[in-house]
Amino acid sequence: MKVTQHLWFEKDVEAAVRFYTALIPGSKIAERSAVMADNPSGEAGSVKILSFTIGDQNYMAIEAGPLDPFNHSFSIMVEPETQAELDRIWDALAEGGTVEQCGWVRDRWGLCWQVAPARMRELMSDPDPAVVKRVTEQMMTMVKLDIAPLEAAARG
Structure with missing residues (x-):
């Protein structure tokens, strides 16, 4: 189907x-x-x-x-493998749109996107709650996500 x-x-x-x-x-x-x-x-x-x-x-x-305009109840999530690819996609979506906290961007047509490093799921599902807490706290300081500081937060 x-x-x-x-x-x-x-x-x-x-x-x-x-x-x-x-x-x-x-x-x-x-x-x-x-x-x-x-x-x-x-x-x-x-x-x-x-x-x-x-x-x-x-x-x-x-x-x-x-x-009804697009809103946050529906978004498309893109998970680039590299920071360069994330930057390219984010920058293109943000052109003429609106950037938001934690990797969210609304494009020029109003559609909501989440652009997050492919490794983000792994970091956010780490079995150690302290790792998840540090990564989450780091993510909350960001608009466009940057994998290097997120990885550093995971390492402590």
Whole structure:
């Protein structure tokens, strides 16, 4: 069974999806659906629905005008392997968007992302509660996450 997250954009859906699929390695647009005739959703030929993958996750996006804005109850988490890759992704998402504490960033379309080092899960699930506490305290001082200070906090 295929499971797909569905994203509702007010406008610029094709630009958003092209940006996301260019930004994250292994991502691609699978299908594009154009409006067949002029209607309230848009001009004939305009792209309003796209199916795509970000990494190994399936998404569908629709441009259907204003509804409820994106919020923190749904976010996409990206876990880069290196700090350089994390910086590249974070900086691109933050351009025209809003940065937030603990690795959260809201992109220019309002979609919420969490950008955290791949090793973060391991650090946060360490069997030693003191390690988890130190890593958490260090993370709480950050906006964009930086793996070196997090690793140092884990070591004590």
